[in-house]
Amino acid sequence: MSASRRSRLLAGVLTLTAALTASACSGGGDAPQTDSNTITVMAKLFGTAPDPNGEMQQAVEKFLGKKLKVNWVPNAEYTDKLNVTFASSNLPQVMVVDPHLPGFVKAAQAGAFWDLTDKLDKYPNLKAADPRSALNSSINGKIYGLYRMRPSLRSAVMIRKDWLDKLGLKLPETVDDLYDIAKAFTEKDPDGNGKKDTYGLIIPKWPGNYASASPYDVVETWFGAPNEWGERNGKLVPGFDTPEFLEANKFLKKMVGEGLVNPDFATLDSAKWNDPFYLGKGGIIIDVNIRSRALLDKFRDEKDDPAFYGPKVAMVGNLKRSDGQKFSYPFTGYADVLAISRQSVPTEQDLDNLLKTLDKLATKEGQVLLQNGIEGRNFKPEGDIAALINETDPKVEIVQKDVDNAFTQLSTKGTNDIGGLAYARTPSGQPYKDMLKLQKELMEEDLKTAVFNPALPVVSPTKVARGAQIDTIIPDARIKFLSGEITEEQLKGEIKRWYDSGGTQVAAEVNDLVSKLGKTN
Missing domain, CATH: 3.40.190.10 (Periplasmic binding protein-like II)
Known part of the structure; x- marks a missing residue:
């Protein structure tokens, strides 16, 4: 996508999301009618899209007791698709999104997504496992999505x-x-x-x-x-x-x-x-x-x-x-968040119903399903490892690919090797077990010196506005x-150009926002 086209799309977000918010808050107008038996989602895809009637989707729907309608978007196209969706009047209920993506920041601050900062304490499985990671995924201290757990040091x-x-x-x-x-x-x-x-x-x-x-x-x-x-x-x-x-x-x-x-x-x-x-x-x-x-x-x-x-x-x-x-x-401690649209989830009651469903999905049983697949079908537990089985069965191979390519995107609690609930996804051979053990040891040691x-x-407003440039x-x-x-001098010249092109204002805003954040946390 060209810079000019991206700018036009992002410029439209504020106007459109304001209209979406007004509609969502009133519960009237053109806001879509919610279906309590169906969850609509937009998520990343890293391969072939799952069959909506396939084993994995059926297993997830059976677990939740609800239908799942997912728009799987190839990862390479995801940011462009998000920006187009933000500027549309048809947002899904749940969107997997980088919480600091400029288009999302604008939409969230305009009221198009639910502010979950003070809403998660009553859902036991949605409480932040790591306060630092939750804060890192925020927009100036406000939580607009359930962060997807990743290790802080890997x-x-x-x-x-x-x-x-x-x-x-x-x-x-x-x-x-x-x-x-x-x-x-x-x-x-x-x-x-x-x-x-x-x-x-x-x-x-x-x-x-x-x-x-x-x-x-x-x-x-x-x-x-x-x-x-x-x-x-x-x-x-x-x-x-x-x-x-x-x-x-x-x-x-x-x-x-x-x-x-x-x-x-x-x-x-x-x-x-x-x-x-x-x-x-x-x-x-x-x-x-x-x-x-x-x-x-x-x-x-x-x-x-x-x-x-x-x-x-x-x-x-x-x-x-x-x-x-x-x-x-170190890393951020998260990889994207699950954000909830106020257009498609217009009332507090609708939000409560959806959060209860996501809370169930965040249990160990739900996370194992999303991260590992169907026990006895494509994996079996061996201690804290999900050992692959039936790997030569073409139908089982599809289940494993659906997990790896898609359904892990809906998981928030990760695998046990990163502090999460699901099994570490790896073959059961001794070299893998040894590497997994070493991985944990190195992470624990390096956290002591993490920067x-x-x-x-x-999120600096100037960075949101001028980041593309x-x-x-x-x-x-x-x-x-x-x-x-x-040369080195020319590299230094490019650093100066960054400041002259808006970086000076970005730095001032970052310092101001961090100072304010420190006073409220």
């Missing part, structure tokens, strides 16, 4: 263990160790084929903006840069306006220049991120820790023998800076700097 480094072993290398503890391993993987023939055809670090084209959990953001935090916003000299400043940000990127630029990073790092499809690791082209990935299990999957698909796939993948947590100090990269973003709960300035400049297209 950054990690995945490494080809067989390459480490072949070269006699130890797991890294510092950024300097990471550089040394990447250099050895590039120059010392870790696959033993007699050719210099490997590299160390694998980075894909990153689809998000600055501070979107990219490998760059993680490394910058390791060097001591703030996690998006941090205090310097008594005020909050963006992390990219610090010496540590520059030092981290000079480190990465050196790795790129020496060929220690995949040469297509600016264009590699993120959906193919695992391929160079599995195919023996690169040996290091910086990402969320659950990618370790996805990497094991690649080798397991080749040969389902723990003695074969087990020795392929090693994992460590966040790395120390050269001076031994450790700064770990949290104090500005996560606040300024959000790409820093990530674009960073890629150009790493590629050698611009």
Whole structure:
């Protein structure tokens, strides 16, 4: 979508949502009639849409005692579809949405979605499991949706263990160790084929903006840069306006220049991120820790023998800076929220009925259904793991895909490996069990040094209004700097351009909003 078209769509949100709100509050006009036996939802899709008459949907409907009508929208198209929907007169009852998406912020503040801040205490399964994550998902302290639980700390480094072993290398503890391993993987023939055809670090084209959990953001935090916003000299400043940000990127630029990073790092499809690791082209990935299990999957698909796939993948947590100090990269604690439309849920009674249904869905039984599937059909519990079964049955494969591609989007409490209620979704082989145990240990350890973003709960009005124009300035400049297209001075010039293009006002508003939030919490 072009910037001009996006601006036109967002500009219409305030006018249209005001009309929606007036209609919703009155319960009259063109507001749709609610059907207490049907729940309408808009959610993300990561593959083929489930059959509305399929096993999974029938199981969910049976559990709830209600019909479920879901508009599954492919993830790549989701933001555009949301903006169009916000500007329409046909909002579903429940929408999976990024609570800080500018279009949603405008719509929520205009009254198009229910403010749930003081409404959840009487629903035992909808109370926030983690107050920090709930606050992070708010808009300046107001809760407009049920946050979907994610770990607060899941950054990690995945490494080809067989390459480490072949070269006699130890797991890294510092950024300097990471550089040394990447250099050895590039120059010392870790696959033993007699050719210099490997590299160390694998980075894909990153689809998000600055501070979107990219490998760059993680490394910058390791060097001591703030996690998006941090205090310097008594005020909050963006992390990219610090010496540590520059030092981290000079480190990465050196790795790129020496060929220690995949040469297509600016264009590699993120959906193919695992391929160079599995195919023996690169040996290091910086990402969320659950990618370790996805990497094991690649080798397991080749040969389902723990003695074969087990020795392929090693994992460590966040790395120390050269001076031994450790700064770990945390996450928001949530991934989207379930927001409730005041147009389609117009009265307090309608809201209560829907929240009771969502409360049932948030029980352990409901979360296991959404996250794991149908017990005895596509999985069986083994301790705290959902071990896959009947994997060669085509009909069961559809159930598993419906879970993975779609129904997990309706889950709010996550899996037990991240503090949630459902089982960890993984095969039952010992390498997976070992990796799951390590994952938990690393998360607990790195939380001690996590660098949290104090500005996560606040939304700058200027950022909402001008985000499309300024959000790409820093990530674009960073890629150009790493590629050698611009100098350090030119990178600093782009940082100044961010300030001149509205960033100065954003910074002032963030400082003001955080100050006010501190006085009310």
